[in-house]
Structures are given as structure tokens and as C-alpha cells.
Amino acid sequence: MLLEQFRSFYFKNYPDDMEQLIEYFAIFGGLDVELDTSMHITELIRLHIFENFDVLSRQVERITYSDPINIRLLKALAVGDRRIFSAFKRAGLNNSNGGAALKYLQERGVVEVEYSRETHPRELQDTKVKRELARHRISDKVLFTQPYLRFWFYFISPYRKEIELGEYDNFFEAFNEKQNQYTSLVFEELSELLLNYNLRDAQILSSGSYWDMNMEIDILTLTDNGSIYVAECKWTNHKVNKKELNKLQDKCEKLDIAPTQIILFSKRGFSKELAGMAGKDLALYKASDFEALLKSR
Incomplete structure (x- = not known):
């Protein structure tokens, strides 16, 4: 909807x-x-x-x-x-x-x-x-x-x-x-939609925010091939830096999960250091990337 x-x-x-x-x-x-x-x-x-x-x-x-x-x-x-x-x-x-x-x-x-x-x-x-x-x-x-x-x-x-x-x-x-x-x-909800759109060739078993008595993760998505995707979403007027990546990695350690990929969504993009780390293990999305949600598929 x-x-x-x-x-x-x-x-x-x-x-x-x-x-x-x-x-x-x-x-x-x-x-x-x-x-x-x-x-x-x-x-x-x-x-x-x-x-x-x-x-x-x-x-x-x-x-x-x-x-x-x-x-x-x-x-x-x-x-x-x-x-x-x-x-x-x-x-x-x-x-x-x-x-x-x-x-x-x-x-x-x-x-x-x-x-x-x-x-x-x-x-x-x-x-x-x-x-x-x-x-x-x-x-x-x-x-x-x-x-x-x-x-x-x-x-x-x-x-x-x-x-x-x-x-x-x-x-x-x-x-x-x-x-x-x-x-x-709303940005978090749309970020989950964008993540799942990019995983459209996989069978998603479970997706949404994760929370327990100690912590919260904006998005935790599991697929049928055992892949785990974790994401944080930052709608702020400054670029996201490596500090946010470190926080999310700490959460994964406490939950005893090894993510297939970490994803960060940002309103205003990322620091040069963080942008240079993007690759197979780390995906970075800024506001302009949400144009993919407007496609017919």
C-alpha cells in the first residue's frame, strides 16, 4: 500500500x-x-x-x-x-x-x-x-x-x-x-521497500525493523538462501560517516549475527571515507536512489 x-x-x-x-x-x-x-x-x-x-x-x-x-x-x-x-x-x-x-x-x-x-x-x-x-x-x-x-x-x-x-x-x-x-x-519504511526491490530475485522470508528489550535495528531482512541484510536509515541534514557503520556492526555482534551485507540509507549522502568503503559487504543509498521505486516493476 x-x-x-x-x-x-x-x-x-x-x-x-x-x-x-x-x-x-x-x-x-x-x-x-x-x-x-x-x-x-x-x-x-x-x-x-x-x-x-x-x-x-x-x-x-x-x-x-x-x-x-x-x-x-x-x-x-x-x-x-x-x-x-x-x-x-x-x-x-x-x-x-x-x-x-x-x-x-x-x-x-x-x-x-x-x-x-x-x-x-x-x-x-x-x-x-x-x-x-x-x-x-x-x-x-x-x-x-x-x-x-x-x-x-x-x-x-x-x-x-x-x-x-x-x-x-x-x-x-x-x-x-x-x-x-x-x-x-517514512524514510525507514521506504528504505525497506527499496532494499526489498533490490533483492527482488531472492525469496524474502522476513523483513522489517527489529527490536528487543536492549536494542533496535531499522531493517533486518532474511532470505531463503540464508542471507542476512541489516540496515540503518538516517534522515538528517549532514552526511553519514563511519561512526554509524561502527554502531550497526556493534549491534550485529551483540545479536550474534554475521550480516551478508550492511546497508546505510542517508538523506544527504556519505563521508568520503565511508563512500570509499562501499562494495559487496557495504551498500550505500542516498535520497536520489529512491527513484528506483517509481519503476513499473
């Missing part, structure tokens, strides 16, 4: 480059509008969201059934670590009402669950594990099915009353401060 939205967004709006495409898609993806991509993104928010605020608010109310529990959960999922149990806690919900809200939102096609691949500590040890480890709960994560809906609950909901009054200063202050952080998740 995300790939279809990404392609549709491009062929409707034809942004100047892939960096602009990803930034604009992270906000307007899934919202049926045509953008003048020569305009700054903040002006497009004013034009297409603030000037149509009543209509868009009613659409969100229909999606959420105007249920405050649904709204609280979506706000928690938008800004948190996406883990279900931590979202319940952030939203002040329990497993009962939180679970019911999550089920409803899944059925409405607002969110989808990304299942954990963590093995519980009890299954890793033959002997009795420590109490704190035994009590550890493996938590699945949640993804919004449309970038625009996550944008709404990430940025719009906290300032809704001010926006209704035409007061936008606090919204734009938060947006300017957190835009890169917000866009990172």
Missing part, C-alpha cells in the same frame, strides 16, 4: 527531486490533493490543511468515530516508539480499552501491526531467568497506513484548538524543530 501511495503521489505532483518527494510525501501521502511543489512545504500546509481544516477535521472524526480513546491512542502511536504497550501507557489506557481501540483502528484501515521477531529470554536460557527478565513483555509495533494520518496526530492534534483560532505559531515552531525526526519513519 505504501509503495502504491508513493508512486501515485509522485505521478500526481512531480516534485523536483527525491528528497523533496520524500519530505512532501511524509506529510501529504494518502491525502488526495495536487501540490504546487514550487511552494515551500509550510505554505502548502497552510493552503491544503489549515484552509480546509473543518473538512479535514470531520474526516478524522469519522475515521476515529470521535472516540477520545481512539484519538488518545493515535496521538500516542504517532509520537512514541510505536510499541503497543508503551502507547497504551502514554495514552493512559489498559490492555482492555487500549486493545479494543487498536482493533477498531485496524478494522478501519487506519493502522496495521508490525509483529515482533524478538525471542523471549525464557526461551534463550535453559536455567531459570532473573525476575525482571521473566516479566519482560514482548510488544508488537504499529504503523499508520497513510503518512498524512500520522502527520495529523503527530503535529496537528496537539495544536488543534490554536489552529482552529488561526493561531499557527506554536505549530510551526514544533514542525520546524521536529520535521526531520518525524520524516525519519
Whole structure:
């Protein structure tokens, strides 16, 4: 679904480059509008969201059934670590009402669950594990099915009353401060699509982010021939350097995995040192490489 939205967004709006495409898609993806991509993104928010605020608010109310529990959960999922149990806690919900809200939102096609691949500590040890480890709960994560809906609950909901009054200063202050952080998740999702596109001749057994009680890896992909691909994604305004490679290698050592290839995705490219290391064991992708996702296959 995300790939279809990404392609549709491009062929409707034809942004100047892939960096602009990803930034604009992270906000307007899934919202049926045509953008003048020569305009700054903040002006497009004013034009297409603030000037149509009543209509868009009613659409969100229909999606959420105007249920405050649904709204609280979506706000928690938008800004948190996406883990279900931590979202319940952030939203002040329990497993009962939180679970019911999550089920409803899944059925409405607002969110989808990304299942954990963590093995519980009890299954890793033959002997009795420590109490704190035994009590550890493996938590699945949640993804919004449309970038625009996550944008709404990430940025719009906290300032809704001010926006209704035409007061936008606090919204734009938060947006300017957190835009890169917000866009990172969409970039990560698109990076997984690009990785899997480049592995299209292999049979992918499992792919997605990996997390456990100690660490997270943006992308971990396994294929039927035993290959392991690990990746990190950096949507920042500076080039990625060797330090990020070292961090990912450390994570692999702690997980006791030997990756077939390490992949780094970067908004602004890579340092000369890191670029010189690219090869069979290390693949590097920058924003312009995402043009491959626009191909018909």
C-alpha cells in the first residue's frame, strides 16, 4: 500500500527531486490533493490543511468515530516508539480499552501491526531467568497506513484548538524543530521497500525493523538462501560517516549475527571515507536512489 501511495503521489505532483518527494510525501501521502511543489512545504500546509481544516477535521472524526480513546491512542502511536504497550501507557489506557481501540483502528484501515521477531529470554536460557527478565513483555509495533494520518496526530492534534483560532505559531515552531525526526519513519519504511526491490530475485522470508528489550535495528531482512541484510536509515541534514557503520556492526555482534551485507540509507549522502568503503559487504543509498521505486516493476 505504501509503495502504491508513493508512486501515485509522485505521478500526481512531480516534485523536483527525491528528497523533496520524500519530505512532501511524509506529510501529504494518502491525502488526495495536487501540490504546487514550487511552494515551500509550510505554505502548502497552510493552503491544503489549515484552509480546509473543518473538512479535514470531520474526516478524522469519522475515521476515529470521535472516540477520545481512539484519538488518545493515535496521538500516542504517532509520537512514541510505536510499541503497543508503551502507547497504551502514554495514552493512559489498559490492555482492555487500549486493545479494543487498536482493533477498531485496524478494522478501519487506519493502522496495521508490525509483529515482533524478538525471542523471549525464557526461551534463550535453559536455567531459570532473573525476575525482571521473566516479566519482560514482548510488544508488537504499529504503523499508520497513510503518512498524512500520522502527520495529523503527530503535529496537528496537539495544536488543534490554536489552529482552529488561526493561531499557527506554536505549530510551526514544533514542525520546524521536529520535521526531520518525524520524516525519519517514512524514510525507514521506504528504505525497506527499496532494499526489498533490490533483492527482488531472492525469496524474502522476513523483513522489517527489529527490536528487543536492549536494542533496535531499522531493517533486518532474511532470505531463503540464508542471507542476512541489516540496515540503518538516517534522515538528517549532514552526511553519514563511519561512526554509524561502527554502531550497526556493534549491534550485529551483540545479536550474534554475521550480516551478508550492511546497508546505510542517508538523506544527504556519505563521508568520503565511508563512500570509499562501499562494495559487496557495504551498500550505500542516498535520497536520489529512491527513484528506483517509481519503476513499473
